[in-house]
Amino acid sequence: MISKVKAALANIMGGSGASSSQHSTPVANGSVVPSRHLPERLAVKFPFERPSFLELTPEELQLAADHIHRPVITPPEGRRLLWNAGYAEVINAGKSQNNEDQACCEVVYVERRDDDSRRNSFSSTEDQEEEVSELFFHHWGLFDGHAGPGAAIMASKLLHLQICDQLRDIVDILQKSSVPPPICLSNEVKTQSGPQAEESPTDEDRVLTNEAACRFHQEKQVSHESLVIGAIENAFKQMGCLVRKYHLLSCITSVSTFSVGGTHIGTREMPEYSESFCAQAVQQGGFLVIVCELGSTTSPQDQQIEHKRSTYHALGGCCAMAVVYLLGKLYVANAGDSRAIIIRNGKVIPMSREFTPESERQRLQFLAFLQPELLGNEFTHLEFPRRIQYKELGRRMLFRDHSMTGWAYKLIEEDDLKFPLIYGEGKKARVMATIGVTRGLGDHDLKVYNSNIHIKPFLSCLPEVRVYDLAKQDHCPDDVMVLGTDGLWDVTNDKEVADVVANVLSEYGPDHPRRFTMVAHELVLRSRGILKERGWRLANEKLGSGDDISVFVIPLGGPGTYT
Incomplete structure (x- = not known):
């Protein structure tokens, strides 16, 4: 890898x-x-x-x-x-x-x-x-x-x-x-048929209906x-x-x-x-x-x-x-x-x-957290200040995940040795070491170099x-x-x-x-x-x-x- x-x-x-x-x-x-x-x-x-x-x-x-x-x-x-x-x-x-x-x-x-x-x-x-x-x-x-x-x-x-x-x-x-814009564009009114259609609502029914409408059918202003x-x-x-x-x-x-x-x-x-x-x-x-x-x-x-x-x-x-x-x-x-x-x-x-990968770090990490299969068993969704060396297994190192804006320490495990989903800083930051932008059109066939890992799921239009x-x-x-x-x-x-x-x-x-x-x-x-x-x-x-x-x-x- x-x-x-x-x-x-x-x-x-x-x-x-x-x-x-x-x-x-x-x-x-x-x-x-x-x-x-x-x-x-x-x-x-x-x-x-x-x-x-x-x-x-x-x-x-x-x-x-x-x-x-x-x-x-x-x-x-x-x-x-x-x-x-x-x-x-x-x-x-x-x-x-x-x-x-x-x-x-x-x-x-x-x-x-x-x-x-x-x-x-x-x-x-x-x-x-x-x-x-x-x-x-x-x-x-x-x-x-x-x-x-x-x-x-x-x-x-x-x-x-x-x-x-x-x-x-x-x-x-x-x-x-x-x-104001209408909530619905159609003026069709559904009519009932059968015995229930002949029954007229009572005053008590009308009160309950009005209360329910106020409670459950409030309209947002658009x-x-x-x-x-x-x-x-x-x-x-x-x-x-x-x-x-x-x-x-x-x-x-x-x-x-x-x-x-x-x-x-x-x-x-x-x-x-x-x-x-x-x-x-x-x-x-x-x-x-x-x-x-x-x-x-x-x-x-x-x-x-x-x-x-x-x-x-x-x-x-x-x-x-x-x-x-x-x-x-x-x-x-x-x-x-x-x-x-x-x-x-x-x-x-x-x-x-x-x-960019930096500005949308949390969105990308959260997607990888929810669907780890997108990482192809080659990447980790966690971010570290630098690449982890094998000799650092068992130590505590700074990290952050999708839920964090700050940093904390965690015990380094073998899975953490995988390449990070987001690597680099500033204009050099890349998603899966490949692309430096996270929104746009196209890139449907984009894959990690020499692999079958698709990058498009992480990109948004x-x-x-x-x-x-x-x-x-x-x-x-x-x-x-x-x-x-x-x-x-x-x-x-x-x-x-x-x-x-x-x-x-x-x-x-x-x-x-x-x-x-x-x-x-x-x-x-x-x-x-x-x-x-x-x-x-x-x-x-x-x-x-x-x-x-x-x-x-x-x-x-x-x-x-x-x-």
């Missing part, structure tokens, strides 16, 4: 450059739509590519893949992202063949799911005549891939569509913010905000399932006619396929707008589809961070070690935290979602949200990021079209460093980031930013 662990540690920083092998259906402007029961002729793989909004030519794409000079890549002049956000990226220094980071920036329109019983349970007839059957959200995403770019590419194509699908059930509810959080969480879970087995889904049928800002977008009809999924991507006002009507990915037919259709696996895994702007609030969902901060009036507000209410804060033109993969945060702390933001923005006026792009460019440039004889070095001569680096800088203030 020791030789296995040493080999794993020796190769821990290596990466596979294999391109992804997922299948999809292309729609307008290069967006990708999954489909159920589609013919084989429509099934194509997700090829390796950089974010479409970079609009790279073949020559620029080759330049962006240069591991030696590592040029910083930004969107071309004249290409405006949502809210005039800035973006920049740089490839790694040779850790993997391709840049395994991916990014996404979309406007997504959500149409109410056609379900009369659900709609009637919440809206009166007069309300239904006045209500709008759709809403939209803005989406930015960063996906930090590892062991191949496949999972990151797939997530960048599909995660926002999964969020759209989850929001379809609550379109009417979200549009009526003054009305906010509209928590519904959106739940939708995003479920979207991540569904995305995790799709990365595991990307089945061909049924059907592109028709997309209704839509108008955005008075501009007719149009329709797309493919009547030969059964109804389940519809989507369309169009150019509107210089932005890529996706209009979709997404069917459930967990329908009863899925088991039959699994036996009838081909199955596609996404290579590797990825950390996922998604920012959703909906109805005046920013929802920041993070699963992995990417991070987001808000810089408001020069002060830093953390909007996420890293999920559930994000932590934090909410920032833009309407309750006053913002100046220099207030921003910064999203970055770990390539940024490994070498640049929050204060340094805030200083760079302030310095760069002071050089550009509030109306400069590329001021936030220049901030993103400078953040990536400083974190990458300068190539010297001893490698990439920062201004203070410390080691620069040799990882892929991707950064969004999203403005929060100023006229016309998010209207």
